[in-house]
Amino acid sequence: MPIRQFQAQRMHAPRDFQMISPDPICVEIGAGKGKHALLFSGQNPEKKLVAIERTREKCLAMHKQHVLEGQANLQPIHADAMPWIVHALNPAQVQQFFILYPNPEPHNPAQRWLNMPFFEFLLSRLQVGGTITLASNIAEYIAEAEQKLIEVWKLPFVKEVIAETSARTHFEIKYLQRGELCQQLIITKPEGYRTRFDDFMPLQGQSAAQQIALTAAPEKAE
Template identity: 55%
Template sequence: MTNEKHLSHKQSRPFQPTKLSKPRNFVIPEILTNKQKSSPPIVIEIGAGKGMHALSFAKQNPDKHLIAIERTRNKFEAFSKIADTQQLANLTPVHADAIAWIVQAIAPNSISQIYLLYPNPEQHNPNQQWLNMPFFEFLLSRLQTGGKIVLATNIEQYMANAQEQAGTLWCLPNTRAEVPANSQRTHFEIKYLARKETCWQLTMVKPKGYQTRFDTWQVS
């Protein structure tokens, strides 16, 4: 593990990857075992729901490979049914809890972009917000230098906290923008914008030389 003095962020409580067990029926997707230099940039979506964004992203970005993770069975089944009919070679739908799955499957410094679209946790439980979790440090360790994390929400307080945490706790350059009213990336986005709610997006970038405790950590 990296010497704590050299950490690029201010999160004191470390995430404990060894405490998580392997997800049931865990298999590493072929795209992650491909050691060839020509393998495409890997993008991860956490909480993909019924896969609306995942399917359109994969179609629009044939040069990238998207791993889209959803833990709720009925949503994942709806997603995987459509994914099966569309047979997109650059899309891997995964039915799992993203935290346990990423710990098992993803190597450090290997992901070019991560999407967290409308996570909407229970509002009274701030511990469930992604940027409040010790796991966020682990997630940053999986991202390549210059890699981006894109978070969208319709909850103003969630966005305000996320932006504060991105800057002061995680020390990440970030930009906040309003999602255009005609955007249609996900089912939740369509629903909120149809109700004339404002949706926001926070884009965070991993700077060069960013150090976490997990930069060389991998399951043995």
């Protein structure tokens, strides 16, 4: 099944965008009020986590709690994840992505993460052996993601039932207290996996002609 080309060169940088260090990092997309981000950065002081949240109020709540707890290895970011990732991240820079309880987009399935052409770009930013953790309380969402991983993205993964005692996010706590089944997919990028964006550098400092040239001759993702 052909994968439609993601138009990275059309992405404008988020407002007040600032570049980050090219060092290896972990990235949480849709971090909310930061419960998981604060927990993960506290438990993994050797890893740097960038926690991206689009909603201003939630990001402010995360920032406020971060100031109180003071993890030096956590960087909250108020931005839309897609343009921020395109402009900020280098190829194979990310050790782990976390996408915990994303909007299931019931009326627009094309906007689900593994259905979007952008997912190929996301994979290009992941290190070999790096992982993407995708969690949901919706069985159909997980089942569809499994199908896409097998048929389209051709990636190895493990499906896990999330323990009833887990409390990584406010949504997770609420769903588990209701007795809902919460599951996650741990997706791994194997050695030799290729995308059409493996040599695509952040757009900052590139001319429009250079950006277009990088996406002019796509190859099929293997």
